[in-house]
Amino acid sequence: MNLTAMFENALDDLMKRIRGMLVVVNNEHQGAGAGVLAGDGLVLTNNHVAGDGHALEVTLDDGGPYKAKVIKRKVDADLALLQISDHGHAGAIFSTQEPRPGEMVFAYGHPWGQRNVLTGGVLSAVTTARTRRGELTILRSDVQLAPGNSGGPLLNAAGEVLGLNAMILGGDQSVAIPASVIREFLAEAHKNMPRSKAAEDVL
Amino acid sequence: MANVLVELSNAMVAATEKAGASTVLVNARRRMSASGVVYAADLVLTADHVVEQEEGITVTLSDGSMLGAKLAGRDPGSDLALLRLERPAGKPAEIAPEPKIGQLVLALGRPSTEGIEASLGVVSAVGGPVRTPRGMLDRYIRTDTTPYPGFSGGPLVDSEGRVAGLNTSGFGYGAALTIPAGLAWSVAAQLEKNGSVQRGYLGIRSQSVEISAAAQKALKREQAAGLVIIGVENESPAEAGGMMVGDILVGIEAHPIQDHDELFARLAGDAVGKSIAVEILRGGKQETLKVKVGVRP
Numbered sequence: 454m455n456l457t458a459m460f461e462n463a464l465d466d467l468m469k470r471i472r473g474m475l476v477v478v479n480n481e482h483q484g485a486g487a488g489v490l491a492g493d494g495l496v497l498t499n500n501h502v503a504g505d506g507h508a509l510e511v512t513l514d515d516g517g518p519y520k521a522k523v524i525k526r527k528v529d530a531d532l533a534l535l536q537i538s539d540h541g542h543a544g545a546i547f548s549t550q551e552p553r554p555g556e557m558v559f560a561y562g563h564p565w566g567q568r569n570v571l572t573g574g575v576l577s578a579v580t581t582a583r584t585r586r587g588e589l590t591i592l593r594s595d596v597q598l599a600p601g602n603s604g605g606p607l608l609n610a611a612g613e614v615l616g617l618n619a620m621i622l623g624g625d626q627s628v629a630i631p632a633s634v635i636r637e638f639l640a641e642a643h644k645n646m647p648r649s650k651a652a653e654d655v656l
Numbered sequence: 657m658a659n660v661l662v663e664l665s666n667a668m669v670a671a672t673e674k675a676g677a678s679t680v681l682v683n684a685r686r687r688m689s690a691s692g693v694v695y696a697a698d699l700v701l702t703a704d705h706v707v708e709q710e711e712g713i714t715v716t717l718s719d720g721s722m723l724g725a726k727l728a729g730r731d732p733g734s735d736l737a738l739l740r741l742e743r744p745a746g747k748p749a750e751i752a753p754e755p756k757i758g759q760l761v762l763a764l765g766r767p768s769t770e771g772i773e774a775s776l777g778v779v780s781a782v783g784g785p786v787r788t789p790r791g792m793l794d795r796y797i798r799t800d801t802t803p804y805p806g807f808s809g810g811p812l813v814d815s816e817g818r819v820a821g822l823n824t825s826g827f828g829y830g831a832a833l834t835i836p837a838g839l840a841w842s843v844a845a846q847l848e849k850n851g852s853v854q855r856g857y858l859g860i861r862s863q864s865v866e867i868s869a870a871a872q873k874a875l876k877r878e879q880a881a882g883l884v885i886i887g888v889e890n891e892s893p894a895e896a897g898g899m900m901v902g903d904i905l906v907g908i909e910a911h912p913i914q915d916h917d918e919l920f921a922r923l924a925g926d927a928v929g930k931s932i933a934v935e936i937l938r939g940g941k942q943e944t945l946k947v948k949v950g951v952r953p
Binding site for chain 1: 659660661662664665666668669671672673676762768770771772773774775776801802804
């Protein structure tokens, strides 16, 4: 098999692996964005996609729409965590590797409302953005983002989530919130969460 | 091969790290830092337009150490400047052969102390010579990489982490161009020696014409085209050497000349000040004139 065919097959495999993790987040006022399944019916998205939290709906690749409510926000990192009633889907894998400039990355989302679009490029820089509450590490890539990519994943070549695309932070540059910040955010959320139904049954 | 995407991704990181070790931060203007490439342990090549001051220039190497630097030479025509570091501490870049159209390339820069930055693309075009706002660039590469702020002076890198050229947005046109490594390194060698680049000057205006079969017979070789002289500047080297309007320039120093590119190539480098043999066709007959090459103003 030649290299181009191997490349295409590898992209096919990547698409199959990541397909289920991406959702559509609909917000009554601001239209649609993207989100990533994080396990236990949790959906990670941008705070600006969640908006005021009214009439939020999440559509999975194979089901929905589900009503969703915001259970946690981190405004300076533009992160929001939503809860839906469907607990049956596995969460995405959030990379534990240090992001490396020059590595291949893919943005997965719904640019201009077109569903499940994959765009490629490289990780350009690991840099610092200044927010009202201090400094925030961000990832910059040369992947073209458009409205509808917000809240969708920036993936590495293995299909792990390297960051959450949040073009609002960088103006015209493609900016993503790194997996390290996301993992911290999820850990805090899990700490404050009531024990799940399953855990209560065992007790 | 486990996963071709992961392998390719790792190869691009390796290329970024290898060339990144020779990519430096150049602080030579007030607004925005720029990038540079280590040419020799104590010499850094950067874009001329990012050097706005001759005092207080600093260069930060890939290991984070900051050194003072002095301007060793500059050539606005090709937008290149050479800086001499206060001590030899840089890791010289490895240079690549001229890239081909469609080839995968990375543009690198070090606009801040936060680390190396990269963008991916392909070689879109290779061409030249092209007129620039302040002179002439003999050859250029155009790519679809993203020219981030501060990338001017940084390298265009091939898949093996070798430097294929220097990126600059200093020529305007709303786009970045890449100065091919072969040209950039030859300019750097002249800047190291003389502090500037002298380009040869004859003082003619010419255009490409076909050479008739009869005239080719007079030349005693097959040569389809030459340059017909349509103007000779007053008091120019061409006038002093006896060149006239209507002559067809067909060779310099026994090398055939068929178009302007070949003429520029023969007048570049060390031709200045030398008396060269200029072969012409005049009235269908071959003649050779001696012309002392001047310096292009």
